[in-house]
Amino acid sequence: MTTAVYGTRETPLGPFTAVVDAGGTVLASGWTDSVDELLSLVHASLRPGDVVEGDLGAVGEAIDRYHSGELSAIDDVPVRQRSGPYREHAWEVLRTVPAGAPVTYSGYADRTGRPAAVRAAAGACAQNAAALFVPCHRVLRTDGSLGGFRYGLPVKQWLLDHEATGTV
Template identity: 70%
Template sequence: MSTATWATIATPIAPFTAVVDADGAVLASGWTDSLDDLLPQVHLSLRPTELVEGDIGPVADAIVRYHDGDLSAINDVAVRQRSGEFLQHAWEVLRTVPAGAPVTYAEFAAKSGRPAAVRAAASACARNAAALFVPCHRVLRTGGTLGGFRWGVEVKRKLIAHES
């Protein structure tokens, strides 16, 4: 049996919920107040059997600090996601995209070592369970348009503006 703790934190953008494993790693997160929006994104092998609402410790602190303007507060938060080799690698690469310097899907694919795999790079963003900590919002369409975002284009617009 595995237990994870979750909490919803009010932010200037929208309510933000994070599900955190017993060792402090983020399993899922996003701008929502519903666990039903988050849990389906967690790989079955990582999905907790029990969820308790409570103190998510340093993760909560990082969420608040990020939204208050400390854009680096999220950088060292542990994240746990599972998928195939390319997605795992792509999520690691996303964590290297600096705040205020978004990349295009084509640039992200190239940084991930597969320049022709633009659709796979977009899929890595779409399947990212740990939004904010794996900053898929920092990937834009060619030409700088926002493209899609699980938490809504308006949230993505606010995040890009916050990081500029």
């Protein structure tokens, strides 16, 4: 049975919780204080048998640094998610979208190498368990409007503004 650690950090957007495996890899994260909510997003093959509250180590430091304005702090944090081949690839591609340079869903689909897969790209955003570290908030509708976001549109707007200016 595998054990993971979770921790909640206070951010300008409220509580942010991450679930991290024994190797320091993010399994799930988001602006919530509910570890159960996050665990429900983890693919069954990765879901830990036990989760204990503890020190997030480098992941917690990255969360704090990002919210304080060091936008690149999240870039090298390891993440593990499981799904089909396209979705896993799409999540990797999403990590290459730079802070302050959001893309449209069609632009995101194009970056994945499948320009016609706009709905599949949107699905990758919707099923992303590792919010912030896999920055689905950086994807917008074609008309520039926000679209959806699991943690609410005010959170998405704050993140985009934060990344555009580098300030809190």
